[in-house]
Amino acid sequence: MSAVIEVDGLVKDFGSTRALDGLDLTVEQGQVHGFLGPNGSGKSTTIRVLLGLIKASGGSARLFGQDPWKNAVTLHRRLAYVPGDVNLWPNLTGGETIDMLGSLRGGLDPKRRQDLIDRFELDLTKKASTYSKGNRQKVALIAALATDAELFIFDEPTSGLDPLKEAVFQECVKEITGEGHTILLSSHILGQVEHLADTLTIINSGKTVESGSIEDLRRLSHETSDPNQPASLEQLFLQVYEPK
Amino acid sequence: MSRPTASPASGSPFTGTGDALRFALKRDRLLLPLCVLGLIGWVGLYVASYSGLYGTQADLNSLYQSVTGNPALVAMVGPTDGLRSLGGATAWETLPVVSVISAIFAMFVVVRHTRAEEEDGRSELLLAAGSGRLATLTATVVITAGALLLAAVGWYVVFLATGYEADSSLLLVAAILGVGLVFTGTTAICVQVTAKARTARGLVGIVIGLAYFLRALGDTGPDALAWLSPLGWAEKTKPFYDDQWWPLILPVGTTILTVAFALWLLERRDIGSGLIQPRPGPARAHPSLLHPLGFSLRVQRGSIIGWTYLLFVYGFAIGAVGNNIEGILESSTSLTAAFASASDNIVDSYFASIFTVLALMASGFAIGGVLRPHSEETHDRAALLMAGPLGKVRWALGHVLIAYVASAMMMALLGLGLGLGLGVVTGDFGELGTLVASGFAQAPAIWLTASLAVLLFGISSRASGAAWGLLVAFVVVWSIASFGDLPDWIVDLSPFSHIPAVPAVPLDATPLWIMTALSAVFTTAGMLLWRRRDLL
Ligand SMILES: Nc1ncnc2c1ncn2[C@@H]1O[C@H](COP(=O)(O)OP(=O)(O)O)[C@@H](O)[C@H]1O
Numbered sequence: 001m002s003a004v005i006e007v008d009g010l011v012k013d014f015g016s017t018r019a020l021d022g023l024d025l026t027v028e029q030g031q032v033h034g035f036l037g038p039n040g041s042g043k044s045t046t047i048r049v050l051l052g053l054i055k056a057s058g059g060s061a062r063l064f065g066q067d068p069w070k071n072a073v074t075l076h077r078r079l080a081y082v083p084g085d086v087n088l089w090p091n092l093t094g095g096e097t098i099d100m101l102g103s104l105r106g107g108l109d110p111k112r113r114q115d116l117i118d119r120f121e122l123d124l125t126k127k128a129s130t131y132s133k134g135n136r137q138k139v140a141l142i143a144a145l146a147t148d149a150e151l152f153i154f155d156e157p158t159s160g161l162d163p164l165k166e167a168v169f170q171e172c173v174k175e176i177t178g179e180g181h182t183i184l185l186s187s188h189i190l191g192q193v194e195h196l197a198d199t200l201t202i203i204n205s206g207k208t209v210e211s212g213s214i215e216d217l218r219r220l221s222h223e224t225s226d227p228n229q230p231a232s233l234e235q236l237f238l239q240v241y242e243p244k
Numbered sequence: 245m246s247r248p249t250a251s252p253a254s255g256s257p258f259t260g261t262g263d264a265l266r267f268a269l270k271r272d273r274l275l276l277p278l279c280v281l282g283l284i285g286w287v288g289l290y291v292a293s294y295s296g297l298y299g300t301q302a303d304l305n306s307l308y309q310s311v312t313g314n315p316a317l318v319a320m321v322g323p324t325d326g327l328r329s330l331g332g333a334t335a336w337e338t339l340p341v342v343s344v345i346s347a348i349f350a351m352f353v354v355v356r357h358t359r360a361e362e363e364d365g366r367s368e369l370l371l372a373a374g375s376g377r378l379a380t381l382t383a384t385v386v387i388t389a390g391a392l393l394l395a396a397v398g399w400y401v402v403f404l405a406t407g408y409e410a411d412s413s414l415l416l417v418a419a420i421l422g423v424g425l426v427f428t429g430t431t432a433i434c435v436q437v438t439a440k441a442r443t444a445r446g447l448v449g450i451v452i453g454l455a456y457f458l459r460a461l462g463d464t465g466p467d468a469l470a471w472l473s474p475l476g477w478a479e480k481t482k483p484f485y486d487d488q489w490w491p492l493i494l495p496v497g498t499t500i501l502t503v504a505f506a507l508w509l510l511e512r513r514d515i516g517s518g519l520i521q522p523r524p525g526p527a528r529a530h531p532s533l534l535h536p537l538g539f540s541l542r543v544q545r546g547s548i549i550g551w552t553y554l555l556f557v558y559g560f561a562i563g564a565v566g567n568n569i570e571g572i573l574e575s576s577t578s579l580t581a582a583f584a585s586a587s588d589n590i591v592d593s594y595f596a597s598i599f600t601v602l603a604l605m606a607s608g609f610a611i612g613g614v615l616r617p618h619s620e621e622t623h624d625r626a627a628l629l630m631a632g633p634l635g636k637v638r639w640a641l642g643h644v645l646i647a648y649v650a651s652a653m654m655m656a657l658l659g660l661g662l663g664l665g666l667g668v669v670t671g672d673f674g675e676l677g678t679l680v681a682s683g684f685a686q687a688p689a690i691w692l693t694a695s696l697a698v699l700l701f702g703i704s705s706r707a708s709g710a711a712w713g714l715l716v717a718f719v720v721v722w723s724i725a726s727f728g729d730l731p732d733w734i735v736d737l738s739p740f741s742h743i744p745a746v747p748a749v750p751l752d753a754t755p756l757w758i759m760t761a762l763s764a765v766f767t768t769a770g771m772l773l774w775r776r777r778d779l780l
């Protein structure tokens with residue numbers, strides 16, 4: 001059985017700047033995969049290639065074994081995406097936006113929609129132009145989480161949420177993983193990744209630095225640092241990026 | 245409007261104006277000089293073409309004979325009293341159009357640096373960094389006024405270098421500058437009222453249209469109406485034949501008052517929102533929103549309704565006045581073929597030129613419409629849709645087709661408005677069908693212009709904006725060709741030169757079919773390129 005996401009030596013150039021420089025990423029069916037890296041390391045670019053929004057300059061990216069650039073429309077039926085910086089149509093209300101985005105995937109489950117709205121406490125009747133960043137993110141999150149996608153791609157999805165709603169998001173992710181969905185979670189919040197992810201890929205400057213299960217990676221950093229203390233992701237993270 | 249005198253520590257609302265000024269100038273270091281040069285070069289072209297056309301007093305006399313008292317021209321351009329001298333003729337033809345363009349220029353610059361920045365959330369950064377809340381608006385007004393002033397100096401130099409009389413030239417450029425400044429202040433107010441840059445531009449556009457309309461009504465009817473319009477004030481300076489300096493008090497005073505009022509409003513409103521707060525809306529989507537095309541239509545709805553309404557009302561008003569023209573013309577012998585070159589019916593010729601002007605305007609709508617995917621892309625909304633199972637081409641083409649259909653519809657409705665206006669006054673609705681068809685016949689030129697925008701959009705997101713430059717070029721070609729002298733091959737480059745002058749001449753559909761086919765080709769090419777390029 002092939003992996004849900006298979007990225008191999010991916011290269012992406014924007015003019016003369018190389019955003020991705022041979023990046024590898026593998027996500028298996030049913031995994032919650034953390035995708036970590038400093039700002040500008042290439043997380044969003046990787047995700048945009050996976051979504052077929054931009055074309056790879058080199059290497060390969062496969063989604064459910066298919067080329068995301070060529071088969072974008074069919075692949076998109078199987079996934080839901082939440083960007084980190086959600087921009088909405090200023091004249092539409094939150095409720096209208098959720099329904100419109102949901103309709104692209106053939107409609108949302110009404111019970112699930114209502115449940116998510118209650119938990120995220122979103123006022124649906126407000127125009128998007130009056131929403132804060134956090135509320136715009138809630139709209140995209142509800143529209144994605146209320147679908148029955150096989151794969152969820154989250155690109156720093158909670159950067160505008162308060163801690164309470166951040167906890168709601170984590171709950172929701174736990175629920176859907178229980179149902180066998182696959183999740184790619186790009187994040188800058190180590191605690192969130194540590195809490196949710198089974199496996200992890202750490203990238204820097206468009207290249208994969210570390211990859212494996214969280215336990216393996218902990219052990220790895222264990223060996224290289226103080227053997228008596230269980231390593232945290234933070235230590236691991238600092239260790240990877242420590243300028244040497 | 246002056247530089248802040250308070251020290252930064254005092255936390256004056258003007259703190260940081262200097263920084264805002266430098267920031268905005270840096271951002272527009274290319275665009276602004278190019279626009280100013282374009283404004284100067286355009287007037288230069290005008291002036292050069294007149295000196296050739298009306299080089300002798302005999303030429304001028306014949307121009308005077310041909311246009312004097314023609315109410316259609318008076319309504320479109322202004323009173324013809326000063327046409328006996330080259331300066332007067334030049335002022336007659338340049339002052340109205342350059343004034344309107346200056347107003348539009350001021351509108352774009354002010355909105356770009358104030359409301360558009362705020363809408364995109366960038367002004368919050370400046371405010372958080374300790375900048376005063378009036379700093380950006382103050383800097384923007386200074387920059388806009390400065391750019392207009394530079395253009396005015398350039399025009400003055402052009403006139404002097406061509407040998408025009410110095411005092412009158414100064415008055416002419418000052419009058420145009422006055423219009424630009426008034427609309428700088430007007431735009432400064434409009435950007436306080438609404439939270440969206442697009443709506444703010446629409447508001448200013450309505451005010452400019454109103455000013456033009458009042459001036460036209462005043463010049464052909466009760467004089468007092470022209471005095472209500474900034475364009476009327478400019479005209480009342482009567483450069484080159486009755487130099488009147490005192491009307492300049494009006495734009496100066498209005499500019500100061502409007503800018504002060506805008507600053508006053510800005511101090512009292514919340515950042516990020518307008519004075520008019522959006523009302524709550526439905527919690528569930530209307531079924532029409534649940535289809536991609538229905539959703540795209542909703543995105544374009546506001547501008548479609550606004551433009552259609554404007555064109556219809558404008559058509560109705562012109563139609564009603566058109567009859568009046570006929571009445572006056574029947575008793576007038578001073579009219580010659582200059583205006584009615586292609587037809588016996590002067591009213592139909594007048595309507596034909598109205599159709600061309602408004603088709604050029606409606607192209608502004610069409611370009612905006614077909615470039616919606618581009619604006620969705622730059623506002624980072626497109627990815628949310630394109631990550632769903634919605635094909636890139638299907639989505640973008642939907643927007644393009646909506647814009648094509650809507651622009652044809654609004655031109656037909658313009659014709660309907662003309663016919664109804666004419667009919668209500670004359671009681672004869674016989675021309676209704678012809679006028680609707682004449683309006684519709686403009687559509688291929690609009691489509692062709694818009695399809696070039698689609699092609700540019702397909703090439704790259706950054707290239708898309710060049711479509712506006714293209715439209716400006718077509719406007720310039722039209723405006724110079726209708727009064728002055730341009731080589732045929734340049735005139736032929738504009739699609740609007742190829743639409744038959746209906747209803748004054750019989751409709752020859754051949755050029756319309758050719759342009760429609762070309763539009764289809766460019767649209768297809770644009771879509772193919774779009775499918776192959778990265779989303780921004
Ligand atoms: N459209 C683009 N044009 C040019 N450079 C880009 C573009 N998108 C991303 N980049 C560059 O690619 C690099 C990776 O960016 P990104 O994928 O957004 O990083 P991350 O999401 O990890 O913060 C950055 O250096 C960024 O400046």
Ligand SMILES: [Mg+2]
Nearest residue numbers: 043044084155
């Ligand atoms: Mg990112």
